[in-house]
Amino acid sequence: MIDVLILRDKAQDITGFKVSGHALFAEAGSDIVCAAVSMLTINTVNAIEQFLPDEPMTVNIDRRAGFIEARLKEKPTEGSGILLRAFHLGMVSIEEQYGRKYVKVAEG
Numbered sequence: 001m002i003d004v005l006i007l008r009d010k011a012q013d014i015t016g017f018k019v020s021g022h023a024l025f026a027e028a029g030s031d032i033v034c035a036a037v038s039m040l041t042i043n044t045v046n047a048i049e050q051f052l053p054d055e056p057m058t059v060n061i062d063r064r065a066g067f068i069e070a071r072l073k074e075k076p077t078e079g080s081g082i083l084l085r086a087f088h089l090g091m092v093s094i095e096e097q098y099g100r101k102y103v104k105v106a107e108g
Contacts, residue, residue, distance in 0.1 A: 002037050004091045004105045007071060014084040016057070016071030017041075017091075023102045033102045036094050044087040045070050052079050 005018040019041050023033035045068070048057055056073035057080075072080060088105075095103045 002103045005108045006088050007108060013076050014088060015076060018069045020067040022066050025102050033098050040090045041068055044083055047083050048080055055080050
């Protein structure tokens with residue numbers, strides 16, 4: 001199962017996320033759930049880095065463990081807030097489509 005932890009600050013703004021695990025929906029290379037989660041995760045990080053270069057963010061990745069953590073260093077701006085809310089929406093949609101057996105979204 002892939003665990004997605006949405007990180008929030010005291011104002012309840014999304015400040016980042018942690019994604020870990022493997023969906024095990026299908027064999028490696030054919031796992032559409034894993035592909036969807038990976039694409040959404042990497043695209044969110046790339047979009048923040050590309051379109052909001054003045055917004056500092058830390059990213060930690062362990063490919064073998066299937067782990068990525070991305071966290072803004074400061075309060076989200078309007079742009080990063082939209083991108084992170086879109087990430088959350090996409091992950092919840094994947095969870096609803098395929099079930100918590102494969103993807104579980106939590107808040108932390």
